[in-house]
Amino acid sequence: MVISYRVPAEPSTVRVKIWRMLKSIGALYIQQSVCILPLTMETQKTAVQLQSLVNDNHGEVQSLQVEQFESSTEAQLIALFSEQRAVEYQEFLNGCSTFKQEIQTETELGKFTFHEVEENEAELVRLKRWYRKIWKRDFFQSEHARISQTELEECEIALSNFTQRVYQAEGHTEGELV
Known part of the structure; x- marks a missing residue:
């Protein structure tokens, strides 16, 4: 699963909360605000929570399920x-x-x-x-x-x-x- 998000710069607590949420489940950041995770029940659940958090804070999030990488x-x-x-x-x-x-x-x-x-x-x-x-x-x-x-x-x-x-x-x- 690839997750990309963007949130307003302020308040910074939202970015920190997102970062902690993703790191706690083992997200691997491949770029700023873009991370990758194996597709599991927990990562899907966190993606849904992340979607709500980002939307509630006037941001954007994309969650992509990747079938296979090179x-x-x-x-x-x-x-x-x-x-x-x-x-x-x-x-x-x-x-x-x-x-x-x-x-x-x-x-x-x-x-x-x-x-x-x-x-x-x-x-x-x-x-x-x-x-x-x-x-x-x-x-x-x-x-x-x-x-x-x-x-x-x-x-x-x-x-x-x-x-x-x-x-x-x-x-x-x-x-x-x-």
Whole structure:
């Protein structure tokens, strides 16, 4: 699907909202205000929402469903989509590394408290949500998805081990009412 839009310069919040909407579903910008997306139920739904938003703000939008690209163009587009996801997955992997380093530091400092467990649980939830968002827009199943999934599982294991150490330090068994 190719989407092209034009909206008035002011208010700029409309352009930002459109940009965020399209980026959140993995749009690949090929020119200013022209992007491309694989044709899925979600991209079609977003195209309808975008149409309403643009029309409500006195703009223009065209949504084109493309049956097939020239094979070299298709290969280029897939490579560009994959590059976008690679950047996102690398940022995610950095987040996982920071998470595991934080747990290691807390372990080395002996900060075995329930407060630390709660903080780390919240961070793990954030990492899981982040991974799902990237994975959802990974239309062409990047090799980075598998690596990122493995890293996320390692974060879960690190937190589980840390949580067990906290329960031991507090003289409880995990799951026991405190």
